[in-house]
Amino acid sequence: MDESIRPNIGIVGGGMVGLLAALAFEDAFSASCAIHVFDVAPLDLERPLSQPSFDDRSTALSFDTLGYMSGLGLLEISRQACPIQSIHVSNKGRMGSAVLTAEQVNWPQLGGVIENRLLGEALAGRLKHSRVRVHAPREIKHINPKSCGVELFDAQGEAMFLDCLIIADGGQSALAQRLGMLRESKSYANSALIANVATAMHHGHCAYERFSEQGPMAMLPLGSADGVNRCALVWTAPKNQIDELMALTDREFCRSLEAQFGYRLGRIEQVGTRSVYPLQMMHRIEQVRAGIVVLGNAAHTLHPVAGQGFNLSVRDIRSLTDVLSQCVHNNDFSSAALSSYAQRRAVDQWRTVNASDLLPDLFQYTGVVGAVRNFALGLMDVIPAFKQRFTAIAAGAIGEGDYV
Numbered sequence: 001m002d003e004s005i006r007p008n009i010g011i012v013g014g015g016m017v018g019l020l021a022a023l024a025f026e027d028a029f030s031a032s033c034a035i036h037v038f039d040v041a042p043l044d045l046e047r048p049l050s051q052p053s054f055d056d057r058s059t060a061l062s063f064d065t066l067g068y069m070s071g072l073g074l075l076e077i078s079r080q081a082c083p084i085q086s087i088h089v090s091n092k093g094r095m096g097s098a099v100l101t102a103e104q105v106n107w108p109q110l111g112g113v114i115e116n117r118l119l120g121e122a123l124a125g126r127l128k129h130s131r132v133r134v135h136a137p138r139e140i141k142h143i144n145p146k147s148c149g150v151e152l153f154d155a156q157g158e159a160m161f162l163d164c165l166i167i168a169d170g171g172q173s174a175l176a177q178r179l180g181m182l183r184e185s186k187s188y189a190n191s192a193l194i195a196n197v198a199t200a201m202h203h204g205h206c207a208y209e210r211f212s213e214q215g216p217m218a219m220l221p222l223g224s225a226d227g228v229n230r231c232a233l234v235w236t237a238p239k240n241q242i243d244e245l246m247a248l249t250d251r252e253f254c255r256s257l258e259a260q261f262g263y264r265l266g267r268i269e270q271v272g273t274r275s276v277y278p279l280q281m282m283h284r285i286e287q288v289r290a291g292i293v294v295l296g297n298a299a300h301t302l303h304p305v306a307g308q309g310f311n312l313s314v315r316d317i318r319s320l321t322d323v324l325s326q327c328v329h330n331n332d333f334s335s336a337a338l339s340s341y342a343q344r345r346a347v348d349q350w351r352t353v354n355a356s357d358l359l360p361d362l363f364q365y366t367g368v369v370g371a372v373r374n375f376a377l378g379l380m381d382v383i384p385a386f387k388q389r390f391t392a393i394a395a396g397a398i399g400e401g402d403y404v
């Protein structure tokens with residue numbers, strides 16, 4: 001690695017968050033510093049990316065995220081994402097449902113859904129024409145914080161020196177763990193099954209969030225392919241039930257999905273490859289040290305129910321870019337200089353992590369809590385101010401410093 005250009009910033013982890021952060025930094029201050037990305041997986045920008053981020057999943061991007069990415073020159077993403085015009089929230093077998101629409105908040109759309117593979121292609125396409133230096137496959141094994149900067153060692157024992165290190169190595173984050181950066185975490189009893197499904201009727205650009213005693217389920221609108229109406233399914237349920245769903249034939253699976261989701265989109269006609277993800281909540285209490293910032297799933301891993309994990313990281317990237325611009329300008333990456341990032345992001349992170357954690361449980365309650373929840377859903381459907389506020393949160397328009 002050429003260490004002659006200083007200051008230099010290195011990002012360990014070339015997943016969705018690491019690559020987007022690299023592009024944001026390049027846009028803001030690459031003229032006065034070098035930006036490096038390291039990933040253990042090969043990262044050939046001419047081929048489909050093979051990191052875990054860019055697998056068969058789809059991601060719901062908020063309106064805010066889409067606008068931010070377009071501003072970074074990632075116009076492909078807005079073009080390819082299937083627009084979300086409304087969100088339908090319902091509760092299986094109980095009264096109370098709500099429909100939130102883009103019209104209520106006077107936006108052209110609430111967000112968009114894109115397949116992670118396409119997201120990866122767009123990021124790679126933009127990186128090809130950037131000054132970001134990509135080092136992959138290259139596994140970072142050890143970090144040695146120095147009085148002014150950070151020393152990294154790769155799997156071959158080669159050392160590199162960085163003025164600032166961004167740790168974006170995913171939910172397990174071996175690197176942040178090795179540094180002993182505090183976190184709180186819990187594993188959920190549920191897992192998530194994801195698959196693309198073909199439905200008889202078009203989704204009408206509506207994202208469905210359906211809650212049941214099993215756990216929440218989302219059916220997100222995808223663009224049609226060869227005239228087939230498609231949705232991205234995220235089905236969460238206890239692990240043993242997910243195992244049973246995985247063992248079903250495609251035909252049996254479609255019937256089970258109809259029983260759970262209902263016939264809002266007519267028959268479920270086909271299902272693609274099914275994959276399972278274990279679910280955990282993790283929030284890293286300590287995200288900043290001298291010359292070090294933790295980002296993405298390494299900083300917070302959320303239940304996917306509200307589709308907020310990546311969107312929250314995008315808001316983090318935005319703030320971190322502002323703070324790092326100052327650090328680059330002053331050539332000061334001390335913990336005092338970086339701590340304003342942690343302060344700016346604390347409220348939004350705390351609120352989003354907790355909301356994503358509470359939501360699945362809230363919909364499992366019966367009795368008084370269940371009655372209040374159903375009442376609230378009903379109210380949300382008739383009181384415009386309440387609904388507008390909820391819609392703005394769901395679409396990611398409320399961030400730093402705003403209190404709900």
Ligand SMILES: Cc1cc2nc3c(=O)[nH]c(=O)nc-3n(C[C@H](O)[C@H](O)[C@H](O)COP(=O)(O)OP(=O)(O)OC[C@H]3O[C@@H](n4cnc5c(N)ncnc54)[C@H](O)[C@@H]3O)c2cc1C
Pocket residue numbers: 012013014015016017018038039040041051052053054057058059060061138139140141168169170171174175192194234277295296297298304306307308309310311312313
């Ligand atoms: C089922 C499901 C559905 C979701 N849906 C949504 C949604 O609709 N909307 C939303 O906003 N979010 C959603 N999310 C969350 C979103 O997927 C995550 O926020 C995002 O993938 C986090 O990306 P990341 O780059 O932080 O981590 P990762 O994707 O895990 O990337 C980490 C990278 O680090 C690399 N790495 C690890 N260790 C090292 C090392 N030592 N050296 C070098 N490289 C290393 C890995 O190879 C990898 O490429 C969903 C999550 C799940 C599980």
